[in-house]
Amino acid sequence: MSKVALFGAAGVIGQSIAAALSSKGQSYRVVGRSEASLRKAFGADPLAEITSWDPDSPSSVRAAAEGIDTLIYMVGVNYWQFELHPELMRKTMEGAVAAGVRNIVLIGTVYPYGKARTSLVREDHPREPHTFKGRMRKAQEDLLMQAHADGRINATVLRLPDFYGPGVEASLLHRAAVAAVQGGVADMVGPVDRPHEFVFVPDVGPVVARLVDASAAYGKIWNLAGAGAPTQRELVAEMARQTGAKLKLRVAGKTMLRLLGLFKPFMREMVEMNYLLTDPVIMDDSALQKLIGPIRKTPYVEGIRQVLGAIAKQQGIALKG
Structure with a gap:
């Protein structure tokens, strides 16, 4: 090796x-x-x-x-x-x-x-x-x-x-997952109704x-592509389904990112990349699969289950089911 x-x-x-x-x-x-x-x-x-x-x-x-x-x-x-x-x-x-x-x-x-x-x-x-x-x-x-x-x-x-994944705090989905586990408002960067x-x-x-x-x-x-391209809203709905939480979404669009960016450099820098949410870039990885063979891609339902479980374990919260 x-x-x-x-x-x-x-x-x-x-x-x-x-x-x-x-x-x-x-x-x-x-x-x-x-x-x-x-x-x-x-x-x-x-x-x-x-x-x-x-x-x-x-x-x-x-x-x-x-x-x-x-x-x-x-x-x-x-x-x-x-x-x-x-x-x-x-x-x-x-x-x-x-x-x-x-x-x-x-x-x-x-x-x-x-x-x-x-x-x-x-x-x-x-x-x-x-x-x-x-x-x-x-x-x-x-x-x-x-x-x-x-x-x-x-x-x-x-x-x-x-x-996204267990312990991935930089993910667009992280704050919504935390809210699904402990309650509260799911903070998102939008739009959330486009495939991503x-x-x-x-x-x-x-x-x-x-x-x-x-x-x-x-x-x-x-x-390397993901396991499909759902909307963020669909993924948050799956989080709510798995935890039984009633989540309210608070979505920051481009204008809000600019305002938040006055105080947080990270938010300011997200403005120019907002096109990835308005005009999705969805990748084809058929060439990679031809090179190395079939690729295991965890379904979003299972991936979200693992993310929620990791957050619940960290916070000492017991999830239903």
Whole structure:
């Protein structure tokens, strides 16, 4: 087995990938800025090697990548600092090349596509981002794929839609799930009556674990779609059904996001990405399934059950049924 490192591992996607690797009995390295966060997340797994790094230090990047065959890149930045994405990718890639890393897998987003021209978006859909965040993510991808074209390293990108799952507090669905468990108002970002795709985080890890070993994956970009594209209102209704809660929705549209953004940078930055809720980007991942075989996709009913159960356990609340 090749040695794998997860850069930016402490987030929920990193933990999903680590769990998939561990279930195969494969050792892996987790790399992040905070050693304490890494030890909290992975310290109980004897297969995990914990390494902290400074992404602005070339020597630190190279040391974190030494002895690694495949680097899985998930390094995050603040939502209001997307200009850092291309530069962090460049620094990491240069350090990886210097350390002799053979492969890089970037966990990407739908942002580089821009507005969808088709009802289902395949990998050959034009990349014409009309937002700053989309342009920064496209620049990140371009740096990596150019390095592949130049023969410096093997590279691939796996694009994900929005995600949800147990412990995923950054999800659009999180506050509604909390309200369904403990009562209260479900705060949402709208519109909530348009189809929207979510991937269940525990489903991502097994896909990435298979992708890294597929030699034909490199040099290309791949989509991973969710288990369908319901509306947010339908998903909240399912939360209410499972808990018996009578939920009232409080929906923030683009105008409200602008007002909230006067006080919260994160909300301000959501304004330009609101098109993803008004003009859905729904992905086609048939190419990925042809490459690695059938993909397990947890149905939303079961995914929501797990999300609600995790929140209830954390808060010491007993759910019905």
